Amino acid sequence: MTLDPDLTILPADVWLRGYIGGTMIGIAAAIMLLGLGRIAGVSGLLARTMAISQSGMRKRVAAAFIVGLPLGGLLFELAFGPVLTRYPPSMLMLVVGGTVVGFGTRLGSGCTSGHGVCGVSRLSPRSLLATATFIGSGMLTVILMKYWELGW
Amino acid sequence: MTRDIAIGLFAGILFGAGLALSGMADPTRVRDFLDILGNWDPTLLFVMGGAIVPMAIAWFVRMQLEKPLAASRFALPDTNPIDARLLLGAVLFGIGWGISGLCPGPALVGIALVPGSALIFVVFMIFGMLMARLVARKEDS
Incomplete structure (x- = not known):
């Protein structure tokens, strides 16, 4: 399933969606750096959440970020409809x-x-x-x- | 909920929504970027370009700050030493990325979008992480 460009305020161009989505990712990483003084590396934060890695930020903060990822996807789908996933x-x-x-x-x-x-x-x-x-x-x-x- | 947890959750939600919008939650599109001899799809470059701009500004701002806004100190990795472990890890990660079209962020977002398939990938990704820890421990001892 794909987003219908006529039914959404999102731009139809795939590259522009990529650029705006990328900007959101960059702002999220900037918040982690300037707010918490940490790198927003998903693999490292997942390892921290699962107690595979002992170093890094508080486990609960890493876990909050990791839980936020699917939550962000879910909220996006609720707001704009199904996301293409092949x-x-x-x-x-x-x-x-x-x-x-x-x-x-x-x-x-x-x-x-x-x-x-x-x-x-x-x-x-x-x-x-x-x-x-x-x-x-x-x-x-x-x-x-x-x-x-x-x-x- | 303490402040750092709220910040982490907010950043995660923004990151996840950005991935969903960007097209990177679609493994086929990611593989089409990697398939330079086939029907090449440049979207991933736009996503990376979009992400690098605010992050580069953040690195500049970081130099003006004594400490982060909501933590006691910056705790950032070293940027210099290049070793075999880094290279071998990157080669292997690329192979897994090429096979599946998935890397850790999109796979976790996928848990909300394609629960079954994404969850299988994430479970085995965690298994792979545990294996890496076993190997690292053996090398260190």
């Missing part, structure tokens, strides 16, 4: 993808938010390299999956 067709991809994403983000100390948004905007050498690396390996993965016809 998920992987097989359980195996969710299981393998989830496991590798969890393992990799902890080993590499961050994901798209912590490295890609917070670190890149700070011009952190670690984050610039990590972001270039995961985008590169992600591209290679999709290309190889298509080549081997494992794609979806």
Whole structure:
């Protein structure tokens, strides 16, 4: 299902929705930095919430942010209607993808938010390299999956 | 509810709503960005560009502040040391991202949008995080 551009105040252009949504993400990360003095890295905050990581902010604050994510999605759907979500067709991809994403983000100390948004905007050498690396390996993965016809 | 919890919750809601609006809650669109040889979709670049602007301003403002507005000190990670762990972690994360089209933020937002599939992904993501902790502990000991 997709949003009907005639029934919503949201812009129809996908790139503009991306830019405005991105701005909201950036403001949220700025609130975490200037308000709480912390990086809004989702993988780190999830690990903190699950007591997998002992360092970082108070567990309850990390948990509040993590609970806020689906809540934000829910409120968005209530306000503007269904969000387009085309998920992987097989359980195996969710299981393998989830496991590798969890393992990799902890080993590499961050994901798209912590490295890609917070670190890149700070011009952190670690984050610039990590972001270039995961985008590169992600591209290679999709290309190889298509080549081997494992794609979806 | 104390102030820092309220701030965390508000930031999470704004972040989650932003992801829903941005199109990044749709794994197929994310994979279309990664598929540079196919029907390439540049939306992710606009999302990152949009997010980096307020965040870059925030880093500038942070330099003028002695401490955060609602906490006693800034507690921020180091930016410099690059090691094998960082690189290997990023390579693996990219592989999982490519397979599924999902990274941690959109997967958590997905719990509200596509409960079954997103929850499976999140459960195994937490499992992967636990495995990483086991490996790190072995290396450190």
